[in-house]
Amino acid sequence: MPVRLEDVARAAGVSPKTVSRVLNEEAYVKDSTRQRVLAAMESMNYRPSPSARGLAGSKSFLVAMLYDNNDNPASTYLAEIQDGVLDACNANRYSMMVCPLRMRGPDFIRRVDALISDHHVDGVVLTPPLTDHPPLLRRLKEREVPYASVSPANRENVIGVCMDDEQAAKALVTHLIELGHRRIAHVLGIANHGASRWRLAGYKAALSAVGILYDPDYVVQGDFLFGSGVVEARKLFALPEPPTAIFAANDDMAAGVMWAANERGLKVPRDLSVCGFDDTPLASQLWPPLTTVRQPARDMGKLAALQLMELLKGRGEGLLVQVPYSLQLRESTAEPPKV
Amino acid sequence: MPVRLEDVARAAGVSPKTVSRVLNEEAYVKDSTRQRVLAAMESMNYRPSPSARGLAGSKSFLVAMLYDNNDNPASTYLAEIQDGVLDACNANRYSMMVCPLRMRGPDFIRRVDALISDHHVDGVVLTPPLTDHPPLLRRLKEREVPYASVSPANRENVIGVCMDDEQAAKALVTHLIELGHRRIAHVLGIANHGASRWRLAGYKAALSAVGILYDPDYVVQGDFLFGSGVVEARKLFALPEPPTAIFAANDDMAAGVMWAANERGLKVPRDLSVCGFDDTPLASQLWPPLTTVRQPARDMGKLAALQLMELLKGRGEGLLVQVPYSLQLRESTAEPPKV
DNA sequence: CTGAAAGCGCTAACAA
DNA sequence: TTGTTAGCGCTTTCAG
Numbered sequence: 001m002p003v004r005l006e007d008v009a010r011a012a013g014v015s016p017k018t019v020s021r022v023l024n025e026e027a028y029v030k031d032s033t034r035q036r037v038l039a040a041m042e043s044m045n046y047r048p049s050p051s052a053r054g055l056a057g058s059k060s061f062l063v064a065m066l067y068d069n070n071d072n073p074a075s076t077y078l079a080e081i082q083d084g085v086l087d088a089c090n091a092n093r094y095s096m097m098v099c100p101l102r103m104r105g106p107d108f109i110r111r112v113d114a115l116i117s118d119h120h121v122d123g124v125v126l127t128p129p130l131t132d133h134p135p136l137l138r139r140l141k142e143r144e145v146p147y148a149s150v151s152p153a154n155r156e157n158v159i160g161v162c163m164d165d166e167q168a169a170k171a172l173v174t175h176l177i178e179l180g181h182r183r184i185a186h187v188l189g190i191a192n193h194g195a196s197r198w199r200l201a202g203y204k205a206a207l208s209a210v211g212i213l214y215d216p217d218y219v220v221q222g223d224f225l226f227g228s229g230v231v232e233a234r235k236l237f238a239l240p241e242p243p244t245a246i247f248a249a250n251d252d253m254a255a256g257v258m259w260a261a262n263e264r265g266l267k268v269p270r271d272l273s274v275c276g277f278d279d280t281p282l283a284s285q286l287w288p289p290l291t292t293v294r295q296p297a298r299d300m301g302k303l304a305a306l307q308l309m310e311l312l313k314g315r316g317e318g319l320l321v322q323v324p325y326s327l328q329l330r331e332s333t334a335e336p337p338k339v
Numbered sequence: 340m341p342v343r344l345e346d347v348a349r350a351a352g353v354s355p356k357t358v359s360r361v362l363n364e365e366a367y368v369k370d371s372t373r374q375r376v377l378a379a380m381e382s383m384n385y386r387p388s389p390s391a392r393g394l395a396g397s398k399s400f401l402v403a404m405l406y407d408n409n410d411n412p413a414s415t416y417l418a419e420i421q422d423g424v425l426d427a428c429n430a431n432r433y434s435m436m437v438c439p440l441r442m443r444g445p446d447f448i449r450r451v452d453a454l455i456s457d458h459h460v461d462g463v464v465l466t467p468p469l470t471d472h473p474p475l476l477r478r479l480k481e482r483e484v485p486y487a488s489v490s491p492a493n494r495e496n497v498i499g500v501c502m503d504d505e506q507a508a509k510a511l512v513t514h515l516i517e518l519g520h521r522r523i524a525h526v527l528g529i530a531n532h533g534a535s536r537w538r539l540a541g542y543k544a545a546l547s548a549v550g551i552l553y554d555p556d557y558v559v560q561g562d563f564l565f566g567s568g569v570v571e572a573r574k575l576f577a578l579p580e581p582p583t584a585i586f587a588a589n590d591d592m593a594a595g596v597m598w599a600a601n602e603r604g605l606k607v608p609r610d611l612s613v614c615g616f617d618d619t620p621l622a623s624q625l626w627p628p629l630t631t632v633r634q635p636a637r638d639m640g641k642l643a644a645l646q647l648m649e650l651l652k653g654r655g656e657g658l659l660v661q662v663p664y665s666l667q668l669r670e671s672t673a674e675p676p677k678v
Numbered sequence: 679c680t681g682a683a684a685g686c687g688c689t690a691a692c693a694a
Numbered sequence: 695t696t697g698t699t700a701g702c703g704c705t706t707t708c709a710g
Contacts, residue, residue, distance in 0.1 A: 341687095343686095343687060343688085344687065344688060344689095345687080345688090355687095355688080355689090356689075356690095359688070359689060362688095363689085387687085387688075388686085388687055388688070390686085390687080390688090391686070391687035391688040391689085392687080392688060392689075393688090394686090394687080394688070394689090395687075395688040395689040395690080396688070396689050396690080397689090398689095
């Protein structure tokens, strides 16, 4: 019942091997032959069997998207990256597996091993913080599994995609400064994410550019989750000289900060300016809408996956592409209160 | 280099077929033999090749999760279902593909066909509104691809998982009534989701139970997205007798209603009570926290996938399991304003 | 530029 | 309860 490669070959009057060549976009096929084969495939609605291809060619046409679901519960950010990776897969006739992992688990590497062996994954897309987990990267190299990273902290010898988080954060904080803020606090993200470091660096750069002294009391440790925004904001509010603006390292924590502000009866932006990072849907759904930095997560997922596929297809080395950010100035930031 | 089934057979002193039997949990293997084979597999760290299994057995051990990404952009609800399906897959050594689809597209069925043919999917998990797309269901039956549904509107002859949305909605609206509300509005979800109909039915049931007349002006059409909550709430506020409470058919729209309330200077819950449905993370991140109904999306994804796998493994017919809901009474609902 | 033969690692159908 | 034989649909050699 199903059409096989052999059937196509017969219909096109060529050998199976030639059809195979066309299928795999190999060189050394006369163009007229190729056209004939392509036409036959099309008219017969031929669908190559992934199993047979995998078995014979020891390729699976499968890429795995790895993420740590411990520090990233059901986040929109990951969902968008996933959509992007999927876009790239569809464009290149690859399949995608999504693989939640627990980086902290003792058998983390064994699980990754199992994943790769079980499914004969051709390549892997890494998301933070897995992008910078040395044992993982080592193992992937040992097993010669190509990978591409989304926002890796270490940018040497990596392919994938990144953004200039530091510049973006600096621009954001500069915006606060221009509004007149001087006591600006920062809620950090999880330490092992490059994003946390860069956003802190941007924060510091913006302050020092105008000669504001860096005050460690204004920098508190969050974990990228809403709850930590609440908790850390409460601490900041309790300071003898509370900040007039808070820059949280992502939107979720910014939402937490706003929540805590509400709880304390502070009105945003009248009493407190708040800004986040990422521009997830949440940002525009908060009241007031959140000033933040747009990070094109879906594009990033797609671009990273595309780089991986270049590599898999053996054309080129793959690059670390940079995507642009853009400031989203909304109503959660304003001049600081007088006095 | 990789260990093959044949190697295991040799090590265990049995034929390849016997190893295959053990691998596939077939009957008619002496227990002692089974143990010996299992031990050999374990000690040699044997990983069966999915491609070879797929090719020889014409099974892919692959299930696809289908969703419409037109009406469901990057929603947390779907992400949770996905996690659940993945749980079930891992527990049963299946792989999962995620397949965003556009139900409205003219080539929708062709795309589904291609999906199934390209990947030789063993079974499918359907999410609303695909659960009730007649041409899709017909095609799946024609091709004899088993499927399980999450919250199908039609509950006859389906396997999967459901919840009593109507009772839940009724309980929620009854809560509003008990607080003293009489002018209660409802923002509908998308018409082709069963959830929309049930939640409306629950709303009506609660009203009629206490003799409140059903007023069509208080029922407005949303689309499950934040934006529609905003737009429809504005209309409700403009009514000569605006409602004192609004029940939105999901949390996102409820967030939109709260946003519109803020915009208009209405304070929730003092001036307006708002409640939603689903208990997504958003619900507890809003200010004030949203009264809603908890729907255990992850469990639902898992249970649906498990039913599918029962079917795939040939044991039993699969059921439509029902999961319990639970009311989450939070701060977005209170007594109506005194005149 | 194209083709013929061999076999990837597993399971189906049959036999014992 | 176990083994034997053939072959799934494709790609890899290696020849032309």
